[in-house]
Amino acid sequence: MGSGAAERSRAERRPVLLPFLLSLFCPAISEPIRYKIPEEMPTGSVVGNLAKDLEFSIHELPSRKLRISLEKPYFTVSAESGELLVNSRLDREQICGKKPACALEFEAVAENPLNFYHVNVEIEDVNDHAPKFAHASFELQISESTQPGKRFILEVAEDADIALNSLQDYKLSLNPNFSLVNKKKQDGSKYPELVLEKTLDREQQSFHRLVLTALDGGNPPQSGSTELRIQVTDANDNSPVFKQEVYRVTLPENVPPGTTVLQVTATDQDEGINSEITYSFYSAGQVFGLNPKSGEITTQKTIDFEEIKEYSIVVEGRDGGGLVAQCTVEINIQDENDNTPEVTVRSLLEMILENSVPGTLIALIKVHDQDSGENGEVNCRLEGKVPFKIISSSQNSYKLVTDRALDRELTPEYNVTIIATDRGKPPLSSSKNITLHIGDVNDNAPVFHQMPYLVYVAENNPPGASIAQVSASDPDLGPNGQVSYSIVASDLEPRALSSYVSVSALSGVVFAQRAFDHEQLRSFQLTLQARDQGSPALSTNVSLRVLVGDRNDNAPRVLYPSLQPDGSALFDTVPRAAEPGYLITKVVAVDADSGHNAWLSYHVLQASDPGLFSLGLRTGEVRTARAMGDKDAARHRLLVAVQDGGHPPLSATATLHLVFADSLQEVLPDLSDSPVPSDPQAELQFYLVVALALISVLFLLAVILAIAQRLRPSSSSGAWGCFQPGLCSRSAPVVPPNYSEGTLPYSYNLCVAHMGKTEFNFLKCSEQLNSGQDILCSDSSGAMFPLGNSSESTSHPETLVPQAPPNTDWRFSQAQRPGTSGSQNGDETGTWPNNQFDTEMLQAMILASASEAADGSSTLGGGAGTMGLSARYGPQFTLQHVPDYRQNVYIPGSNATLTNAAGKRDGKTPAGGNGNKKKSGKKEKK
Known part of the structure; x- marks a missing residue:
């Protein structure tokens, strides 16, 4: 190739950018x-600067990873400069054949983003x-009689080049x-004709050798030649003549072999052998066949329009004398829809994320139909x-993009079938199956299998035991679906939460870190969280409520009768004239447990006279079973067992000391004269x-009397009693803070001095004294003496406030009264409250009053029969909205418990002055 051709090639290698970038927002250049x-460029030659034409900067080339998507590696892209380089031999004739325009179409793929x-x-x-003849030589016979001007069609040469480089002359x-x-x-190609210029003379020269040369239009031109051997034959006056110089016919492709295309016919006016015509053609390949006798042209194999669209055949008719005639047969092949479209998928994404927005590019689809x-x-x-959907990108090029939102949890993969259909009649179609895998993203929060959780745990559970298990599932994959559990909130103290419960992060099992106590913690609530491992992580909360069930782990506690701090025990007095059913006293007990575990029953374990008393199974009330006889003993002892309803049951015992007497004076001699084993050393002490x-008491009394006489010379000496300062020792009775002129309250307790080894050393009066009765106080010798008439005015320097009688507003009716340790309406079987909360509130109130009774400043009643509630809630407090636990509180000296109307339980009012409570000087053993 000369310098001019090289300059022309370099000029023509400049890229021709017909379209410009329509918009920066276009996904690809339309x-x-x-x-x-030019063809046959050396490997490595530069076609053009593709990166520059795509407006890529040299800095973004490494990240964009520009590459070529082509079936055969004709080109490549330089990673450093972005230039499009020749990668293999480019033979236009091999790639495109005789096509007038030869172009390679392909896609340049850039990543980040994919385009x-x-x-x-x-x-x-x-x-x-160079032009090339099919044969190196060919022969032609011309009769000597042939007239000048006769023309003979010669063999044509073939040139694989096109346009000017093809055969031109x-x-x-x-x-x-x-x-x-x-x-x-007709198609523009040239063929040579030999013209006889003058008559031949076989006798002068019977054989002529000519050289036929074919030239193309290249620069420099190339040529090919063949030898033409002309033999001069004897004269034959008439040459064969074809009916048509050119035969034209249209033949559909895919006709079966042996199909008749046409029949050529020539005539010769000569006679004999000179008129016999034989047909032949030079080169029609193996596609067509010619009958030499009939001139019929038939197909020998299947004709494919996609290979050759037109055939031109030169048919020669030769008579017996050697004269020939020629005609041209042009066969146009008609295309049939015999090729299905071909679908090719390129640059297919391996994974499509489920959160891909509609319009995300997935693959490039190429279709081709021959x-x-x-x-x-x-x-x-x-x-x-x-x-998904297909968008047309350019001619025979499509884009596969997403059409709507994807959900991997519903469909993890899609088998997509791409169908390509041509417009032939009938149309042909082909399909291509591809599998699209959907990638997971963390778009699903864990879901608990139960909402909410409710767990029952019995108290006294072993520490570390599993009490519940929460479970949540996450349909995502991998870390997006791995769930861990934790406690995020609780109604327990934050610092104490870890000491109560913990949860396994992997399994969701909730463990108790300690043994639960129903009496301290009835229930608590946790908020558990299930959290996946995605980024960002998603979580769900669930409520877990733990109810601590009660077990019978608390024995009943006897509130009355109870031992005093000094070890003495109370005793109750019963009138000798008490009739059957007379209420003597009542055993009061509570149980810290709940439900049936706190349902108490009372049983007599030991009794000095079992037939004389009856004990309420549920109320704990001790009543007379029959009238007192003359031969019955005055002093009796009952050992009562209080048992709860648990399994197994727990119990406690209480000892009751009962004395039958009509007055306190009858009791005191009996107490002092009771036989007690004597110990000489103890008696001396x-x-x-x-x-x-x-001596100390007498001295203090003398001092006090002297001082009092000086201070109040006009005071009446008959008003002195046990309530004057210094009159009694430390064991003397304590004056109630709300006492003034009038009678002592019925619940006030009198005290006597310690009597050594006598059986009783304290006396407590629980009945209200009449105005005509004397208040007794013991002296240092243990003898009782009157304190004075309560009707007389006292000379005590302190003003004492009279105590109000018991307020009846707080009392409940029998139908309203729950039955913790007593029963309603005297029912011995007892009726357990339906509401466990009311029962537990009842027990809490009893325990609160019991704690008041246990201190030194409060008795069982705590003032006016309120069991300490007046001191706790004030004088205006009423019990109209809480369970009535005072059914276990009785008024000594009466035969009925506290009810709406006194005496309703027994049907009669007890005799006055009965039911005195006393205190034993000896601690009774259970």
Whole structure:
């Protein structure tokens, strides 16, 4: 190739960018980038700067990873400069054959973001093929009688190049007898004709050798030649004549072999052998066959329009004398829709994230149909209802994009069928199946299998035991679906939460860190969280309520009768005239447990006279079973067992001391004269203590009387009593803070001095004294003496507030009264409250009053029969909204418990002055 050709090639290699970038927001260039280069360029030659034409900067080339998507590696892209380089031999004739325009279309793929760019490289023809004849020589017979001007069609040469580089001219070696004429066919190709310039003389020269040369239009031109051997034959006056010089016929492709195309016919006016015509043709390959006798042309194999669209055959008719005639047969092949479209998928994404927005590019689809016209026009679509669609990108190029939101949890993968259909009649179609895998994202929060959780745990559970298990599931994959559990909130103290419960992060099992106590903690609530491992992580909360069930782990506690701090025990007095059913006393007990575990029953374990008393099974009330007889003992002892309803049951015992007497004076001699085993050493110590105490008391009394007489000379001496300061020792009775003129309250307790080893050393009066009765106080010798008439005015310097009688507003009716340790309406079987909360509140109130009774400043009643509630809640407090636990509180000296109307339980009012409570000087053993 000369310097001019090289300059022209370099000029023509400049990229031809017909379209410009329409918009920065376009996903791809709609028109391809065009380049024009000559064929047979050396490997590594630069086609054009693709990166520059795509407006990529040199800095973004490494990240964009520009590459070529082409079936055969004709080109490559330089990673450093972005130039499009020749990668392999470009033979236009091998790639495109005789096509007038030869172009390679492919896609340039860029990543980050993924995009496609259409590139069209037109390959120009260079004159690299010389014209070539099929035979090195061929023979031609011409009769000597042939007239000048006769023309003979010669063999044509073939040139693989196109346009100017293809065959352009034929030349004949110089010969005075012959000349050459170039003629054109319908398709524009040329063929040579030999013209006889003058008559031949076989006798002078019977054989002529000519050289036929074919020239192309290249620069420099290339040529090919063949030897033409002309034999001069004897004269034959008439040559064969074809009916048509040119036969034209249209033949559909894919006709079966043996199909008749046409029949050529020639005539000869000669006779005999000179009129016998034999047909032949030079070169029609193996596609057609010619009957030499009939001139019928038939197909020998299947004709494919996609290979050759037109055939031109020269048929020769020769008579017996050697004269020939020629005609041209032009066969046009008609295209049939015999090729299905071909679908090619390129740059397919391996994984599509489920959160991809609609319109996300997935793959590039190329379709191709070898047919022509409407038979080669292809439409592409997707089969079925899938969340994808196909968008036409350019001619025979489509984009596969997402059409709507994806959900991997519903469909993890899609089998997409791409169907390509041409517009032939009938249309042909083909399909391509691809599998699209959907990638997971963390778009699902864990879901608990139960909402909310409710767990029952019995108290006294072993520490570390599993009490519950929560479970949540997450349909995501991998870390997005791995769930861990934790406690995020609780109604327990935050610092104490870890000491109560913990949860396994992997399994969701909730463990108790300690043994629960129903009496301290009835229930608590946790808020558990299930959290996945995604980024960002998603979580769900659930409520877990733990109810601590009660077990029978608390024995009943006897509130009355109870031992005093000094070890003494109370005793109750019963009138001798008490009738059967008389209420003597009541055993009061509570149980810290709940439900049936706190349902108490009372049983007599030991009794000095079992037939004399009856004990309420549920109330704990001790009543007389029969009237007192003359032969019955005055003093009795009952050992009562209080048992709860648990399994197994727990119990406690209480000892009751009962004395039958009509007045306190009858009781005191019996107490002092009761036989007690004597200990000489103990009696000596006792007398010493009594003597010392008596001397001290007498001295204090003398001092007090002297001071009082000086301070109040006009005071009446008859008003002095046990309530004057210094009159009694430390064991003397304590004056109630709310006492003033009038009678003592019925619940006030009188005290006596310690009597050594006597059986009783304290006396408590629980009945209200009448105005005519004397208040007794013991002196140092243990003898009782009157304190004075309560009707007389006292000379005590302190003003005492009278105590109000018991308030009846707080009392409940029998139907309203729950039955913790007593029963309603005297029912011995007892009725357990339906509401456990009311029962537990009842027990809490009893325990609160019991704690008041346990201190030194409060008795069982705590004032006016309120069991300490007046001191706790004030004088205006009433019990109209809390369970009535005072059914276990009785008024000594009466035969009924506290009810709406006194005496309703027994039906009669007890005799006055009965039911005195006393205190034993000896601690009774259970």
